[in-house]
Amino acid sequence: MTGxxxxxxxxxxxxxxxxxxxxxxxxxxxxxxxxxQPHYVTSPAMAVELIWDSHCGLNxxxxxxxxxxxxxxxxxxxxxxxxxxxxxxxxIKRDQLVIIGVPCTGMVDRNKVCARVEGEITSVxxxxxxxxxxxxxxxxxxxxxxxxRENCAVCTHRNPVIHDEMVGEPVAEQTGVDAYASVKKVExxxxxxxxxxxxxxxxxxxxxxxxxxxxxLCYCPTCFVDESRPQWVGKSQDPIDVRTFHxxxxxxxxGRCTDCGACETAxxxxxxxxxxxxxxxxxxxxxxxWEAGLTxxxxxxxxxxxxxxxxxxxx
Amino acid sequence: xxxxxIDKKSxxxxxxxLKRTHSVFGPVRExxxxxxKALGDADMPDFSFSNTRMSPxxxxxxxxQLMFTYSLxxxxxxxxxxxxxxxxxxxxxxxxxxPCDALAFPLVRRNFDTPEYxxxxxxxxxxxxxxxxxxxxxxxxxxFCTSAGTGPFGKEGLDVLLVEDGDDFFAEPLTPKGESLLxxxxxxxxxxxxxxxxxxSMAAAANExxxxxxxxxxxxxxxxxxxxxxxxxxxEAISCINCGTCTYVCPTCWCFDIQDETFGKxxxxxxxxxxxxxxxxxxxxxxHNPRTKKHERVRQRFMHKLKYYVDKYDNGIQCxxxxxxxxxxxxxxxxxxxxxxxxxxxxxxxxxxxASS
Numbered sequence: 104m105t106g107x108x109x110x111x112x113x114x115x116x117x118x119x120x121x122x123x124x125x126x127x128x129x130x131x132x133x134x135x136x137x138x139x140q141p142h143y144v145t146s147p148a149m150a151v152e153l154i155w156d157s158h159c160g161l162n163x164x165x166x167x168x169x170x171x172x173x174x175x176x177x178x179x180x181x182x183x184x185x186x187x188x189x190x191x192x193x194x195i196k197r198d199q200l201v202i203i204g205v206p207c208t209g210m211v212d213r214n215k216v217c218a219r220v221e222g223e224i225t226s227v228x229x230x231x232x233x234x235x236x237x238x239x240x241x242x243x244x245x246x247x248x249x250x251x252r253e254n255c256a257v258c259t260h261r262n263p264v265i266h267d268e269m270v271g272e273p274v275a276e277q278t279g280v281d282a283y284a285s286v287k288k289v290e291x292x293x294x295x296x297x298x299x300x301x302x303x304x305x306x307x308x309x310x311x312x313x314x315x316x317x318x319x320l321c322y323c324p325t326c327f328v329d330e331s332r333p334q335w336v337g338k339s340q341d342p343i344d345v346r347t348f349h350x351x352x353x354x355x356x357x358g359r360c361t362d363c364g365a366c367e368t369a370x371x372x373x374x375x376x377x378x379x380x381x382x383x384x385x386x387x388x389x390x391x392x393w394e395a396g397l398t399x400x401x402x403x404x405x406x407x408x409x410x411x412x413x414x415x416x417x418x
Numbered sequence: 419x420x421x422x423x424i425d426k427k428s429x430x431x432x433x434x435x436l437k438r439t440h441s442v443f444g445p446v447r448e449x450x451x452x453x454x455k456a457l458g459d460a461d462m463p464d465f466s467f468s469n470t471r472m473s474p475x476x477x478x479x480x481x482x483q484l485m486f487t488y489s490l491x492x493x494x495x496x497x498x499x500x501x502x503x504x505x506x507x508x509x510x511x512x513x514x515x516x517p518c519d520a521l522a523f524p525l526v527r528r529n530f531d532t533p534e535y536x537x538x539x540x541x542x543x544x545x546x547x548x549x550x551x552x553x554x555x556x557x558x559x560x561x562f563c564t565s566a567g568t569g570p571f572g573k574e575g576l577d578v579l580l581v582e583d584g585d586d587f588f589a590e591p592l593t594p595k596g597e598s599l600l601x602x603x604x605x606x607x608x609x610x611x612x613x614x615x616x617x618x619s620m621a622a623a624a625n626e627x628x629x630x631x632x633x634x635x636x637x638x639x640x641x642x643x644x645x646x647x648x649x650x651x652x653x654e655a656i657s658c659i660n661c662g663t664c665t666y667v668c669p670t671c672w673c674f675d676i677q678d679e680t681f682g683k684x685x686x687x688x689x690x691x692x693x694x695x696x697x698x699x700x701x702x703x704x705x706h707n708p709r710t711k712k713h714e715r716v717r718q719r720f721m722h723k724l725k726y727y728v729d730k731y732d733n734g735i736q737c738x739x740x741x742x743x744x745x746x747x748x749x750x751x752x753x754x755x756x757x758x759x760x761x762x763x764x765x766x767x768x769x770x771x772x773a774s775s
Contacts, residue, residue, distance in 0.1 A: 311662035
């Protein structure tokens, strides 16, 4: 993975030189450790600004919504699935995109890394499978697999499902992972325990909507929480309104969520918002055999009706 | 300078005494992060933090504040009359607030407490509060307080400054309110000779830890429209997802939105923090929105903090250098780079570039 940066720059410069795209969307190095910034490059000379490492957790598909331009876009497995979703939802046309596929071995959860050291991390270096974090008086090397984001740890679509360029050979897909283990744990709880679990989960929510806004699926011109005529949801910290936001947002993502984890990466409060969407992903998988964003040739289960759709859950 | 010495062993005793007369707030660890909370009978502030994730502004200015209740039932004598929600006006003590966050209170006061207008909810709570600061012996790499009007040992906005030194704290009372709080807590032992020199040298060492800075001397000289029309806003806003993180974690962002929520025949008028990052912030009742593009909203936030505020109050920037937005912005928009970019902006050079290209 350490060679990806050079390859991304090379492809971006070529696409821009050949005039195949108006811009390339990728990441540039952030100003704080373990934080990269979504970035547009518009000239071959700017291509050197692009980088790739284990801190590219945001989903760049979020930056192409409704664009009229021709775009080169750096896409790991999940980003590519959201591009597929965007294409079938008419948010971008396939022929507007040159997808620069990045085989991915997972992104790092910086909260997990910070929890493993005492003191402020001021610099980070990484190899293919480890990251070394240093600060005042300490330096620690951590295996990447120990600090992966939880969605990455259970990801079975690490390679881009759709691409025009590839920055490296496909990586081996993970096998034997239980993608829905976390959901099963919650499903096994009693109703009261479930209630308490979710109450605790969102207890620190400040309703900044970073989860929603980092999500490529959340492109409604006006989100239901922002409607004021009528106002569906209150604006306060009233727990009813906070719950309503999280539950309804998750339902709006049913059958569309690729479990890219951008919501959790963006959340300033470290809330595991995937706990909501993941349950719906599991339902879609079990009821319809559906995982979002794997193919351009099928409509998502919730936007078609079939006479043999399962209906056992209707009581 | 009068200096008190507090043995860490007597901290609990003093705080317990304060709890009899004050609502006491302090940093506590909550799910791997620190936040300021009202301390219960058994709780003690945990000073092992660098700073809390959220700023302590909510102690005086909660995210949701109930202001009035009303009845819409014609049978009620007070139908359609706003009745103020009783406030907790007990004295408050905030123990362990960092100097950057403390400076935010007098800064915000310039907006909430003016000769023409007093925000009674904010002012009454603020006046009931005694701020006991904790000097930063080890500031973070994202801190830039020394160029934002204070420093790791800054005193503005504080009633007492605590300096942690091994098994003790030095406490410097800065106001009569602070002196009286120290007496209430029973912290009255004067520190011996040499304490003042020791604090001075600790402060100098802490200042050296500050590695980042902002400059805004040129911003003040520029015309508003020169900066408003600067060509860099769209580029700076590329990554912005228009969430409210920067505004909500900021100790100096003061904007709010007033909402009435009616349930049947009764209701409540409240205010909630609002964010200029949201399109809804500027949506007019007519349906018109003067700030529909995200770079316009990003520009607004930085122009407010770094230009409009500077021009209006002539008292520095509307930022205390706590670094929360730098650390927590999901897409790494960094106020330090933007402030310096605004400060270095030369509209003349920019015109030449356009002319020659």
